[in-house]
Amino acid sequence: MLRLWTALAAITALGAIAHAQKDILRDIARALKEPKPVAEVLARRPIAVVANDETVFNLFRSFLPTVHQVEFVPLSALAERADELAKRDGHIVIVVDRARGDFPLEQRHWVPYDLTLVRRQDVVVAATVEPDGRVRAFLSAPSFHALKEAVERFATRKIREVRDLQGQQASPVPLCVVVTNAGRDILNAFAERAPVDFVWVTPDDLDRVRDLLVTETEIYLLVPPVSETVRTRLPFNLTLLAPNQSVAVRRNKGGNYWQVLLYGSFPDALRGLLHRFADPLSVPERPLVITHPVVTVPQRLLVVPFGDINIYRDRVGDFASQVFRAVQGAGLAAETLTVAKPPEPLLDWRPFQDGTAEAKHIAALAKQHGAGLVLIGRLLDFDTQTTRRQELSSRPSPAADRRIWEVKTVRTERVIARLQARLHDGATGETLWTRTLEGVAEKQTVENTRQTEAAQPPLLDPERRSLFVYDDRLYAAAATAAVAELIEALRTEIAWQGANMPTPTAVATAPIPTDTDGLVGQVETLPDGTVVLYLDIGANQGLKVGDLLQIYRVVTVKTERKTVQVEEELGRAKVIAVFAEACKAQMVPPVAGQVTPGARARRVR
Structure with a gap:
């Protein structure tokens, strides 16, 4: 035994x-495995993302690798799809922005965390791993700003295997209190732009956050009508405002805590204030009162072709058409139209574009086309800047007393387009509204990277700046951004009266104006030596048989200081055939140079 x-x-x-x-x-x-980001590890199997908004779903999805299989499950549909999700072979990630709605307690068995322990300031990240390797993760935050940071930390965290995700973490964040009567859309727009975390209530629910109103920063996003209970707490007396006025103001309540008021006389005005003051702490302490011109929604809006800048035309493209299409799509009037030719005896639109045209001429143009409003403007200029700076990072070295230092040279190119726009009354020609807007385009490029192994970090070169921009596409991007700012300003800075804003169903009643300059698309030399050109301008641009065209080419000279374009004349051509959007022309002796596709043509007046 x-x-x-x-x-x-x-x-x-x-x-x-x-x-x-x-x-x-x-x-x-396990130790020999290379750590991988959580998003890459999870993407090896199908993922069901339960979220209370598509924006939240797209936020998480943006961190996944290019190849992935992910499905969006609305939080409201979780109960209906419970059996399906329980049986599916894949991961389940629950992402909740509590400002858009809380996770229902009756479904708490899905969450690897005790929901009764979640405080309103807590950011919760928890995950559990099933024996078969399936992950059930839960990410919850009081607002979008904190949720974005939590999702980024979770998705970029590096792990060696799935079971490393097992665990729970709850961390508090400082909160503001948002009081709004403007609805969910305004609140979501604020949440996605503002770098703050908050809880929100309507004016009727102030008692729910009474303790936070005493101790934390208060942010009021309001539109009429405003209840008397809320008015007594505001840092500005709203009775001082006219019905078409908005205000933005910030008042200190001790230390780093503030009362911030953004009041719009109509919802789009409030949206404009949010666009202008993305950070509530950038709101001025002195009241900024904005008076919105009251304009009746017209039956017809006439868009005079916007002016561009000759030397940037090849980079920006047809700017006048771009502005017209944007205004037409915005649906600011029941019908949006434009004109191709300036009124006699003008040869171009320059007096209208630069503001020297008298009001009576603007009114006459509007009357001719039956327009209630006239929109005029031009592209003023471009500001360019290229900045080179060095960025330093490091990682451990095999040698205990050294580190591997990596120095990146980053080139940042930035282009700012300035656009001036004016809105005129069609009956009198008087200016109702004018603004100068800016559109910004930026690009970052890593020029080079070098590594060195040393005990001390290497010295970095000072930042260098120049006016030369390498990527010409930034000019077009900046111009497009300026047009977008124009549409935003028209919507948010003008109080449009009448019925609800019309839907964008407007159509053009005249051809969209294009540049009077045309491009040579094809060149043919006949047996007798005659040179025939085919160009991309025709009857819609006012050409007719017999017109003379000046043919020239543009030479671009780029230096570190500036970019200069020089026009070199190649000769003249006579139009011999005209089509809707094209024409055929014959070169007239003498010819100063060889004409090739890409050369330009300008009508001789």
């Missing part, structure tokens, strides 16, 4: 040793 027990003990000991060896080998294999 003693020998039997001894044998059993030996066998048990050998089994324990074998099991310990397996654990050691597994740990060694």
